[in-house]
Amino acid sequence: MAGVRLPIRTHPLQAFVTNHYTRSFRPIVASADMGFYVSQTPRGEMLLGSGIDSQPSYSYRSSYEFLSHCSLPAVTLLPFLRNLTILRQWAGVCDMSVDMSPIMGYTGVDGFLVTTGWGTWGFKGIPAGGEQMAELIAGDRTPELIAPFSLNRFQEDRLMFDPGSTATTH
Amino acid sequence: MVLRLACPHCGPRPVEEWMYGEVPDPPDYLTEADERDVDRGFMMSNTEGAKQERWFHAGGCRRWQTIERDTTL
Incomplete structure (x- = not known):
């Protein structure tokens, strides 16, 4: 326990897969308005998800x-989904930051750095984030690319609007 | 099974009916006024375990309720 206060709240994120869909479905369909996304796994299952749980x-x-909640917009947009059955369902937990953007860099505690707040779709941005964090640790200097994501942006009233790294709608 | 919150008026109701209200809880060791303001505005304890929370029963009695909840359940 380093005693560092973070603007982070942990929320569950649920998803589910259907049984095998015999035809190939190549795109990843995500609707911000309808609040769901769907794609096909390599095994042919349709993978569906939505936003985080509110609690x-x-x-x-x-x-x-x-x-x-997730099936209604899904079968509305892609009616063929109604013929499939749900195979399994699960949940994970997400670290959500106040401004829905990741937090990277120094914390004020010597030798203790954070990279957190990657929320729901961090896998898109995390490779670049990891590379830049490695550069920070090795070089002892915050790279320009991640400088805006520092923890002290909250003290400085400089909140981020970064849908690129989180794929969230605001 | 969906999370249910026990409303003093309406009984146990699904979480979909409720709106969560974050209660600021700056720790005592923050003494400077500006630091406390930043903490009240942005920081969260993100407690793992039992804690008292404020919830608005939007789909029911439309009252703010203080409800104790274990965040690991």
């Missing part, structure tokens, strides 16, 4: 409410 929680609880 802050560390629980891996899955819910029927999520299934019905």
